Amino acid sequence: MRRHLALLEQALDAFVAPGAPPDLAAAMRYGVLGGGKRLRALLVLAGQQCVAAATPDGLAGQELALRAGCAVELIHAYSLIHDDMPCMDNDVLRRGKPTVHVQFGEAAALLAGDAMQALAFELLTPGAVEHDGEPAGPHSTMDAALVIQARLCATLARAAGPCGMAGGQAIDLAHVGKPMAADALRRMHRLKTGALLQASVVLGAQCVPQASAQALTALSQYGSAIGLAFQVVDDVLDATADSATLGKTAGKDAADEKPTYVSLMGVEAAQAYAGQLHAEALAALAASGLADTRLLGGLADLVVRRRH
Amino acid sequence: MRRHLALLEQALDAFVAPGAPPDLAAAMRYGVLGGGKRLRALLVLAGQQCVAAATPDGLAGQELALRAGCAVELIHAYSLIHDDMPCMDNDVLRRGKPTVHVQFGEAAALLAGDAMQALAFELLTPGAVEHDGEPAGPHSTMDAALVIQARLCATLARAAGPCGMAGGQAIDLAHVGKPMAADALRRMHRLKTGALLQASVVLGAQCVPQASAQALTALSQYGSAIGLAFQVVDDVLDATADSATLGKTAGKDAADEKPTYVSLMGVEAAQAYAGQLHAEALAALAASGLADTRLLGGLADLVVRRRH
Numbered sequence: 001m002r003r004h005l006a007l008l009e010q011a012l013d014a015f016v017a018p019g020a021p022p023d024l025a026a027a028m029r030y031g032v033l034g035g036g037k038r039l040r041a042l043l044v045l046a047g048q049q050c051v052a053a054a055t056p057d058g059l060a061g062q063e064l065a066l067r068a069g070c071a072v073e074l075i076h077a078y079s080l081i082h083d084d085m086p087c088m089d090n091d092v093l094r095r096g097k098p099t100v101h102v103q104f105g106e107a108a109a110l111l112a113g114d115a116m117q118a119l120a121f122e123l124l125t126p127g128a129v130e131h132d133g134e135p136a137g138p139h140s141t142m143d144a145a146l147v148i149q150a151r152l153c154a155t156l157a158r159a160a161g162p163c164g165m166a167g168g169q170a171i172d173l174a175h176v177g178k179p180m181a182a183d184a185l186r187r188m189h190r191l192k193t194g195a196l197l198q199a200s201v202v203l204g205a206q207c208v209p210q211a212s213a214q215a216l217t218a219l220s221q222y223g224s225a226i227g228l229a230f231q232v233v234d235d236v237l238d239a240t241a242d243s244a245t246l247g248k249t250a251g252k253d254a255a256d257e258k259p260t261y262v263s264l265m266g267v268e269a270a271q272a273y274a275g276q277l278h279a280e281a282l283a284a285l286a287a288s289g290l291a292d293t294r295l296l297g298g299l300a301d302l303v304v305r306r307r308h
Numbered sequence: 309m310r311r312h313l314a315l316l317e318q319a320l321d322a323f324v325a326p327g328a329p330p331d332l333a334a335a336m337r338y339g340v341l342g343g344g345k346r347l348r349a350l351l352v353l354a355g356q357q358c359v360a361a362a363t364p365d366g367l368a369g370q371e372l373a374l375r376a377g378c379a380v381e382l383i384h385a386y387s388l389i390h391d392d393m394p395c396m397d398n399d400v401l402r403r404g405k406p407t408v409h410v411q412f413g414e415a416a417a418l419l420a421g422d423a424m425q426a427l428a429f430e431l432l433t434p435g436a437v438e439h440d441g442e443p444a445g446p447h448s449t450m451d452a453a454l455v456i457q458a459r460l461c462a463t464l465a466r467a468a469g470p471c472g473m474a475g476g477q478a479i480d481l482a483h484v485g486k487p488m489a490a491d492a493l494r495r496m497h498r499l500k501t502g503a504l505l506q507a508s509v510v511l512g513a514q515c516v517p518q519a520s521a522q523a524l525t526a527l528s529q530y531g532s533a534i535g536l537a538f539q540v541v542d543d544v545l546d547a548t549a550d551s552a553t554l555g556k557t558a559g560k561d562a563a564d565e566k567p568t569y570v571s572l573m574g575v576e577a578a579q580a581y582a583g584q585l586h587a588e589a590l591a592a593l594a595a596s597g598l599a600d601t602r603l604l605g606g607l608a609d610l611v612v613r614r615r616h
Contacts, residue, residue, distance in 0.1 A: 020470035024478035028470065082422060085395075087414035106395035110418070111478050114390060117425050118469030121461055128462035146458035147451050153429055153461040154436035161426030162328035162336065170332035170419050 001298065004045045008038055011066050012073060015123055020115070027104040027112035028119075032077040035095045039230075039303070040076055040200040041069030046295035047204020047219055051211045053292050061148070061207030064126075068152055068203045071120040072196060075160050078116035081109050083169070117160070124152045144209065151206045159199030168192025180259035186228075194227030201296070218288035222281045222296060226303050229277035233304055235260035236270050245308050278304040309606065312353045316346055319374050320381060323431055328423070335412040335420035336427075340385040343403045347538075347611070348384055348508040349377030354603035355512020355527055359519045361600050369456070369515030372434075376460055376511045379428040380504060383468050386424035389417050391477070425468070432460045452517065459514045467507030476500025488567040494536070502535030509604070526596035530589045530604060534611045537585035541612055543568035544578050553616050586612040 012033055017025045048065035052058055084091040084099040085106060092102050101109035128146055158164055168191030171184065180188070201223035205211045235253065239262045243250045253260045261270040281300045285293040324340055325333045356373035360366055392399040392407040393414060400410050409417035436454055466472055476499030479492070488496070509531035513519045543561065547570040551558045561568045569578040589608040593601040 017470040021475050021478045021482065023482045024470055024475060079422075082418055085418065087393075087418060107481055108478070110390055110393065110395060111474055111481065113422070114387075114425065115470040115474035115478070117422065118465050118472070118474060121429050121465035122469050125458055125462035125465060128458045129466060143451070143455050147454040149458035150433055150436045150454035150461065153458065154433035157426050157429035157433060158437060161430050162325040162332055162423040164426070166419055166423035166426060167329050167332060170329045170416070170423070173415055173419065174329065174331045 001042060001046075001295070004042055005038060007066060008041050008045070008069055008073070009033070011070050015067070015070050015119070016074070017115070017119060023104075023108065024111060024115060027100055027108045028116055030103060031081045031100045031109075031112055032074060032116065035097070036073070036077070038069075038073060039299070040072040040196060042299060043197065043200035043223070043226075043296075044069040044072055044204040044207075046299055047201040048207045049204075050288075050290050050293045050296055051205045051208040051215055051219075054215075054290055055208060055210050060210060064124075064145075064148065064152070065204055065207040067123045067126065068156075068207060069200075071123045071152075071156060072200050072203065074116045074120040074123070075156065075165070075196060078113040078120075079165060079169070081113040081116075085109060088173075120156060120160075121153055124156065125149045148206060148209055152203055155199050155202055155206060159195040164191055164195035164199075165193075168195065175259070177257075182264050185259050185261070185264065189228065189231040190224075193231050194224065197227035197230060198223030212289060214287075214289045218284045218290075219296075221284040222288075222300070225277045225281035225284065226300050229274050229281065229300075230303050232261045232270055232274040232277065233306065235262045236267060236274065237306075237308065238262070239267055241308065274304050309350060309603070312350055313346055315374060316349050316353070316377055316381070317341070319378050323375070323378050323427070324382070325423070325427060331412075331416065332419060332423060335408055335416045336424055338411060339389045339408045339417075339420055340382060340424065343405070344381070344385070346377075346381060347607070348380040348504060351505065351508035351531070351604075351607060352377040352380055352512040352515075354607055355509040356515045357512075358596075358598050358601045358604055359513045359516040359523055359527075362523075362598055363516060363518050368518060372432075372453075372456065372460075373512050373515040375431045375434065376464075376515060377508075379431045379460075379464060380508050380511065382424045382428040382431070383464065383473070383504060386421040386428075387473060387477070389421040389424075393417060396481075428464065428468075429461055432464065433457045456514060456517055460511055463507050463510055463514060467503040472499055472503035472507075473501075476503065483567070485565075490572050493567050493569070493572065497536065497539040498532075501539050502532065505535035505538060506531030520597060522595075522597045526592045526598075527604075529592040530596075530608070533585045533589040533592065534608050537582050537589065537608075538611050540569045540578055540582045540585065541614065543570045544575060544582065545614075545616065546570070547575055549616065582612050 016032055017028050045065050048061050052060045080094065081100045083089050084094060085101050091099055093099065100112060128149060160166065168188050171188040172192060198220060201219045205216050205219045238250060238253045241250055278300055282297060285296055320341055325336050353373050356369050360368045388402065389408045391397050392402060393409050399407055401407065408420060436457060468474065476496050479496040480500060506528060509527045513524050513527045546558060546561045549558055586608055590605060593604055
């Protein structure tokens with residue numbers, strides 16, 4: 001996992017954003033480099049590795065998975081930049097640093113986020129444009145790569161869009177100061193944070209063209225379970241941890257009267273629910289038909305047992 | 309062209325955005341439906357049609373071109389929504405209607421724009437996700453479709469991203485109240501409006517897998533010329549037309565001391581430059597090797613001879 005993190009930081013540094021106007025590149029780099037758990041990208045890389053291990057050379061899709069990992073981090077980072085803006089959550093600090101709009105101005109933050117979303121899709125489609133005008137043979141290696149790229153773009157677009165992350169944020173926005181039923185809360189979180197976490201694992205598996213239907217279905221179920229678990233644990237930590245451990249203000253949900261799993265079911269039941277989702281995630285891995293899923297198992301443990 | 313416009317409005321109405329939370333869908337629909345010249349989408353459809361006419365059945369890529377047309381309109385519309393926000397241009401009216409943030413609030417406008425960008429890539433990749441887990445045969449029709457989809461995603465992402473539209477907006481932002489040399493002005497416009505206009509024609513051609521390298525190169529040159537012509541004409545109209553004809557405040561560029569082609573070279577030279585770019589566009593069509601490029605020729609006329 002440490003090797004994966006190092007590769008990711010190096011790739012993000014290289015990909016964001018050569019050739020862009022310097023002011024824009026600076027805001028984008030500030031927003032995405034040097035910070036964050038990189039959980040989503042680690043899920044991409046672990047998904048790819050668990051599936052690729054079952055292929056003859058064991059390396060299938062590695063390079064593309066690194067790009068896909070950077071792509072999901074760009075989507076996540078852009079959503080944080082826009083979320084922090086005054087018209088949304090109006091946060092001035094993130095990970096102890098001034099937020100992007102505080103550092104670069106609101107207009108630059110808006111543009112940096114917009115550019116990051118487009119760059120995510122650029123990263124998923126290397127070589128597809130350069131190849132224009134010189135059509136490869138109908139069954140070429142390049143064509144095989146483009147088939148994978150289209151699947152990745154489809155998965156990321158759906159996870160980020162109106163029926164994914166952006167949709168979840170809209171549900172959140174529509175319920176500010178209003179009560180929320182358990183069903184609506186679950187739907188909001190499934191979209192707002194769950195969709196991208198789930199997509200991350202699927203993207204990793206999709207980088208390996210030999211991935212079996214059984215493995216893809218199982219990894220998607222794993223992703224769904226840990227996506228929900230991530231949010232349940234977030235709610236529990238907000239209610240039980242202190243601000244110093246958390247690195248952000250604790251008890252903010254209750255103070256804001258935000259509906260959470262804790263407010264719906266209490267701390268103990270929420271903890272039990274997180275444990276149940278963790279078990280579901282591991283069960284999905286066991287049913288995947290993949291020989292070695294330890295990396296994904298380790299990430300599931302990390303999501304549920306984290307202290308901040 | 310009238311038939312294309314009707315098809316487009318119908319497709320946008322259908323694609324934006326079933327399944328999304330209702331508040332989000334309402335803001336997205338308000339931002340993209342019922343207004344605009346649809347120049348970009350018409351370029352996609354005309355590009356596809358001019359290339360497809362050279363294929364045996366003459367219908368290649370029609371369905372996908374309609375989706376790609378909607379995708380570029382979504383990108384264009386999201387950029388206007390974000391541009392109109394208080395932290396950017398702070399415009400309260402567009403095409404005589406309150407702008408999205410005035411009608412729905414700033415947070416909703418921000419989210420609607422974000423969701424529209426992701427939806428654009430969703431529209432370009434139909435069937436790619438549904439197909440997961442049931443890998444098609446290596447040389448299947450589905451695979452051939454995905455190869456095209458990857459190229460479309462690559463082209464749209466580059467045109468919208470940090471080295472395309474978003475990059476051009478960043479250059480614009482960095483030069484507020486500062487003088488701008490002719491080179492910088494040209495680069496800004498090539499990115500800010502030119503990249504998406506050029507990409508539109510290319511996207512249309514890319515929908516037709518049989519497109520020749522010669523045709524793709526020529527259509528890309530055509531797109532580059534009319535993309536620049538579009539901006540030169542915009543500057544001339546701002547300096548010469550009255551507000552009533554223009555449908556927006558005339559003389560705004562000079563009042564804002566914005567660098568334009570008119571401020572750089574004067575009205576007459578700018579008009580002559582637009583004429584020269586128009587001729588370049590037509591010359592590219594003549595060199596395309598395509599039998600019938602009247603639709604694209606007509607759009608070039610429209611761009612240069614428009615009165616508003």
